[in-house]
Amino acid sequence: MNKREKVGEKTIYYNSLSIEARDILEKIKNNEYVMGKTLQKKDNREVRLLTIDGKKYVLKRERGRGLIDLIFRTTLNNVRKLKEKKFNNIYDVEIIAEKRRGMGVEETLILAPYIEGREPREGRDYNKVMESLRELHSMGYFHGDSKPKNFICNHEGAILIDTKLKRSKFGVGKWKDVARLQKRTPEKLDLTRYFGDYRKNIAYYLAVAWVYKKELFRGVRIYQEVF
Ligand SMILES: Nc1ncnc2c1ncn2[C@@H]1O[C@H](COP(=O)(O)OP(=O)(O)OP(=O)(O)O)[C@@H](O)[C@H]1O
Ligand SMILES: [Mg+2]
The missing domain is CATH 1.10.510 (Transferase(Phosphotransferase); domain 1)
Structure with missing residues (x-):
């Protein structure tokens, strides 16, 4: 099940059964992470590397588009469902955070472990x-x-x-x-x-x-x- 927690002005969602997600969240709350290089930057979003306890993660920050963003929580649920069904070839979204404004969402953050590999090219x-x-x-x-x-x-x-x-x-x-x-x-x-x-x-x-x-x-x- 998803657990919801308020941290500062953000609402955080994560899989309550994931020990890793809970650990990561604690580390983030205590500022125990190192921001790394930017992998991608576009008008409304940015993807950056992040290291927590020596392990690499990717943090994607996207400007909100109102209620549409509720869809990101769907991502969290669907990743979990597919992993339960033993489909493992998906990124492991651990945490989703939303910064709300009124009815809408101003910003969404998605945290997933960094996957080693390369873009398909042949x-x-x-x-x-x-x-x-x-x-x-x-x-x-x-x-x-x-x-x-x-x-x-x-x-x-x-x-x-x-x-x-x-x-x-x-x-x-x-x-x-x-x-x-x-x-x-x-x-x-x-x-x-x-x-x-x-x-x-x-x-x-x-x-x-x-x-x-x-x-x-x-x-x-x-x-x-x-x-
Ligand atoms: N979990 C991950 N592990 C390794 N690399 C990642 C991961 N997530 C993102 N990246 C790298 O960062 C790039 C941008 O990430 P992402 O596709 O989420 O952003 P985007 O802005 O939506 O990109 P685009 O619009 O080009 O699809 C990816 O193409 C990939 O190279
Ligand atoms: Mg992409």
Whole structure:
């Protein structure tokens, strides 16, 4: 279950069964952490390395977008559910913190252990990515932003990061994952081998049109772009 705790002006959520999450939270409260380098910085968010007790973590700070942010707590719940189902190729979100303002959320922070590995960059890596996606889909969930950068490849396979792990309703979510992965991968992927048995129903056409909406209006044959 999620535990909620108020620390200063932040509301913190974490899995009450995770001993590690409780320890980390104590350390953070006592300022026993070292901020490391910035991995990514964009207008509304920043990703930084953090060391606690010699162990590396990644802290993502995102400016709030009102109530939409409640979705981040969904991430915490879904990571837990998938880990319980023995799907281990996902980042282990330990703690989520929200800074609220009125009804909305001003800022969200997400803390997860740092995953060693590399961005997928060749056929073998992309195959691992497709394997992980397929397994996730078989459990009824989808990534939601399945570009190569949102996977980290290592000896365990392709680990999903930067995902809210929402449930794939009517198959649209999983088709979006497949289409976005192909769109954002520089080379043509062997999609048939991994997703050839997915049913090309209305969900497929909706998802591909969504992912390739700009190309659609430019007259690109979007369905040939995928498979
Ligand atoms: N848990 C992690 N372990 C290792 N590296 C990570 C982790 N989380 C994030 N990173 C690195 O930081 C980068 C940015 O993180 P993230 O994808 O969460 O941010 P983002 O701003 O949403 O990025 P984008 O919009 O490009 O997807 C990742 O592509 C990855 O290289
Ligand atoms: Mg990302």
